[in-house]
Amino acid sequence: MNLKRRCAAAAAVLAVAATGLVCVQATAEATQPAPATGSRAGKCPTLTVSPGWYGDNRARLQKMIDTYGRCGDGSHQGAAKPVAAFDWDNTVIKNDVGDATMFWLLRNSKIRTPRGADWHSTSRYLTDPAAKALAKACPATGATLPTRRDTDCADEIASVYSEGTTTGGDAAFAGIDHRRMEPQYAWLAQLTRGWSTRQVKGFAAAARKENLAAPVGTEQQVGTGKFTGWVRYYDQQRDLIRTLGKAGFDVYVVSASPEPVAEVWAKSVGVDARHTIGIRNVTAHGKLTARLAGCGTVKDGDDSMITYIDGKRCWINQEVYGVRGAAAEKVQPAHKRQVFAAGDSDTDISFLRDATALRLVLNRNKNELMCRAYDNGDGRWLVNPMFIEPKGRLAKPYPCASTGYTERDGKEGPVRRTDGSVIPDQKDTVHGS
Template structure:
């Protein structure tokens, strides 16, 4: 008991130390001279400087030195936890998209069971099911998307836009804080393939996208879509240094888990440290049903690694919390010290981080409202490392429509105490300079 209390007190002191680095930023802005942070020579240090905004790199180094093996509270039996989103956080562009586009170009999507598109997603609307059935002949084991552009176009529209090619809503009836049926649909369209075959598809897509020049497009059906991807050097360096410093580093992605595993190896993370959307399997092959989390049973298809579902996955699969408790915020001493993300899909697990929370600015309303509000001085905002977005001209609508309710309605973004966050101006973006 004494050791547990001692560790928790040490962790609390470390959290205060890291938060203090945030307060230093305020002092610098006011003109107070601050001594530079110096990392002891024996401690793992970040090596990539280009692309980091203001003192973000120094604050990350402070976190490494405080919580890592050089810190007074470090215990290798209870390593500090760091969790990264994947798409557009560790890598530029989306590995799920890359895999879907490769499968469409190569005719690797299976014909739905009994030719019924409603078997692919319980949230697929009747108009979408009819549009897909009209466009895609159910005459073989796989769909002819390599040559049938109408079929490829319809699938691409439903997946990418959440609507048919004629503009009708493709999905309805889901919890917007736990499920994004467009993301889930990719995993569900992997039905009939083994995880090993899916990894083959992902590896082929990875090779093509990494070899393509920045900005390249590829043709899918009659349209053009993104055809390239790049690992962020800064994030690869950060993950490598966190591991050297003794952190337990994980990726939690809203892409299918076999796909995420293929890409995560590129930053030194194995399958055990890669979490994504998981399918229920039968006879060694993926089905169109999804594994649950917390109180959600396998096959219910109502929660994936998306917003609150990412929190559940971390709590269940990393922290070992079972049942409905996995859906709740855990005690601070158990939670991740560091988290990184780029989208509203990451907001719950970012808020759970006790040390620092790194946000790449993609102009996502709820996430940016919380990051700019920064009441506890633990949020770091950085422009995207490749093709950063420019300044959003209008303030983020935090006080009115920045938050998406479970039923999809829009409302104000609230702090943990229930108070409403004021609208926030965009100040950290591509081309912006530190204050």
């Protein structure tokens, strides 16, 4: 076995030291040697939910907990606590709490009329055709839009949010950095303008109650359309978060949903508001505005970076590790990175790659994420089918060598490793039946 393969194999079991090899990777996925697991490992908090885990994923997660947790003999190179970071939508829960909240707002007429009836004021990336379509469908008739009964207005907003196009098929957003911003996600946060954080949490709580009570498979009507109307927590992820917390990990949720919304949902798995990071509005006079808080070199109100792909890295560096300015946008030394990360989508790529011990991926057939996870260059990627309604095997290999990567300008290209080499197309091997 050559040196590269031996290093990868050693990393896969978190036992580099035992191999007698020295494996150095000056990359975003470089990892420090794992602390040795001591005799106290048997007293470590233990994962209790077994069904749903693929292969040896549960065992490897438990070994990580035993190694890095409070009962292990080692420490995470100076960090007060090892950090575990979770994406939220379709990672800790099935379906999307941002969607649940948006559809609740529309069904209950809780979206305020844009300032000056100008829809451009809701997003600097909104195109002229979209602004005109929204103005036509949603004439200003009061403080809030009557989307509960006005199906034309509800349909137009739902289309711009869900599809990124008007009901007439025109592109709704343009001019973004595709590695930092998803304007549809941001738009939900921006449409909460005029409400207080407390009020938005109330809306999210009402949507949460409805979606948890709805039977699996429920569709809800919004305007004239039908949309997913149910959400469920994953028992396996609840268990993992609980066990990590008991073992002394600092557990964070990093979501591309509005922060007040994510806080309402994360509370039920034991993650408090201080450990929940989402899209954050700038506030004025106690109310949310349509402007967004910035990170790194992005100033508040610039609205060009949210908790999305590279933005998630920035927000973790800034909010968890206190890194400011341009440095927050860059990969940090190993002792200033999360030990563990979990995600399900290309939006999670950067903060997953930064994790130094293990990276859990729920397979939703997302090209770049699955290319990197299956390539598994350092042996620390874990792929698991979704715990509820897992997707079946993708019929064709992931197009890693051609179109798996989304460039900043939105163009597609090959997925490259940190050394510049192209990841070959990958077969889908971990999936539902």
